[in-house]
Amino acid sequence: MILTDKEYSKIRITQVTGRYVTNEHIQEFLSALSTDFAVTDIGLSVQRNKIQSITFGHGPKRILIWSQMHGNESTTTKAILDFLYFMQLDEQFVSKVLEECMFKIIPILNPDGAKAYTRVNANGIDLNRDAQDLSQPESQILRHIYKEFEPHYCFNMHDQRTIFNVGDTNLPATVSFLAPAFDVERNISSTRAASMLLIAAMNKTLQTLIPGQVGRYDDSFNSNCVGDAFQMSHTPTILFEAGHFPNDYEREETRKLIFHALLAAVETISNDSLESFTIEDYANIPDNNKLFCDILIKNAEHIDAKLPKASNLFVLYREVLQNRTVFFQPTVLSKADSELVQFGHLTKDCAVAEDVAWLTVNGILELIK
Template identity: 55%
Template sequence: MKDLDYNKIMVPTISRRYINYDHINEFLKTLPTSFKIEVVGESVRKESIKSITFGSGPNKVLMWSQMHGNESTTTKAVVDLLSYLKQDIAEVLEISKSCTLKIIPILSPDGARDYTRVNANGIDLNRDAQDLSQPESHVLKAVYDEFKPDYCFNLHDQRTIFNVGDTSKPATVSFLAPAFDQDRNNSPSRILSMQLIAAMNDKLQKEIPGQVGRYDDGFNANCVGDAFQMRETPTILFESGHYPGDYDRDKTRVLIYKAILKGIQVISKGTISDYTVEQYLSIPENGKQFVDILVVNPNYIENSITKTEIVPIQYREALTEGEIVFKPQLHHFDKMPKAIFGHKTLNCNDENDILWLKEKDLLQLLS
């Protein structure tokens, strides 16, 4: 079936990188009564955490976004998904009859307001699956226990450092079928996760060929995806990454929306067996070889004391007056890669590039 025109369902009032409940509440009020909106708990600062339930079918899918408050791309994507599900079309009716979807659009309201990875107590909720030390962690576990999902979609953003394999292609979207044990064995639930990712990758390769990566599958029982996989629930990690020039991640938003919808369609139609573990394993693993700005030949800048041939610069995201600003800083690799790629490359032999450096106040980083 041909996709519905995205421009007809995209919610333009919810945009940019800074997203909290203030941004989405007005849209949630527009949802018809076929969507059940509930307050399922509270954050550390007592802000309501909401869920939206759609459909009444036997295939139950639980998804949550902004477990890390500064990872908002998937929140925009699930808002677009909800907008799609409002459409009076045959495929939406089919989904509603075959699936029950439960979506927590922002699991960490305090982290979303502060634009931080951690919650108001400074805890990473995605390392709290066993301790359950935070109210937001209890909310997710309670929803999981009550809903008893057949599939979980764990929705995140990833940094701009990731490339696909050893290539110079950015990992615009990455997936992972989390491990359930230290040896990273396969189980029936993990195999289903792999097959569903293979289906979504098949969709995305037509949109962004070579720009889909596979996230590191090191086992950590404290991570929610691994913990749910341990409970034999097929769980998929979504990582929204960088599309060239798209620091607001509007293009990545569209791709995540399409990936989520493809996953739901496959579950709804019962066609998951059309895809294989081998197709999942063929997705290259992520590398960490990108920086936001790669300056080459910096020793040619007048008065520069650097003797290196390149200077890697990475943006730090900061919340300033309700907007996210990108502040450049020197980047230090944990392990120097064999090749370094820049989302923007500037050559100090080029007068135009030097002018750009001056305009962006980057010259001070090179001295």
């Protein structure tokens, strides 16, 4: 099922937008959910902020979803809110899904990191590298829910940086997926195969919306990563990576695409239609590469005579939280960090007066000189 933009605009949760999303932002929405949606406090973070889950549906196929394991990766949380709203509608599609599936969703696993807009939790630990030690309360809560709920599928929801492109193309990896490995050799078990087939289903939908802009994330094995650990426990697990869409640094377009991916996934599960796809379909999704910067500056020697002719400089935005708003602070990449860069989401030419004026107004020219 694919909603039109007009249909999607009616279910998009407009009170939660932008990159900064915390517990505070989502409470009004959660409190207004139908009584068929059980909102439960499932534990406390390092700083004693509550971690919540939403449970709904009454089918035999159990799906566990968690977002903002990394506090500064909020796009999928916004998509989850849209999904939750849609799942309350009196629609034939919704009725079918709720008859076949039961969901448990943790919208913000790392509320301390979300509030501080950091990847790590309040103890400075990356929760996605804590799957074996379980040293953090947030990691322990997720593992407890996993064991208690006994899911048939796990969706591990993340954001990825603007540096990622698809294959060798100049197309951004707007959405990326991974069927995590369960061993160093990256073998394909029946559960990993199920992850691959479900990703193939989502990719089929997304190719109609963003052709060529879906990538496949690196599948190097790391047992400390939650996705790999759950795959080791024989649960089909899927990594979602919400990436960059042109001119969408607030990631509202990407939010919509993650919503559509979720619909495609649950439709496939509820219809038992995994067999419509193949492992080859998954393998044919191009790998992610890191060939992008945010601003490619051409002919930089026009503003810095020390540079050789036809010099390029590369700018990457750093996300900075100030007064509850995320700002994008430009930084010029070093020569070592920019060796692989080939493309810019925006290109400016220092031989063009209008482009130099833009660089000046946006405070980038002074970074270069």
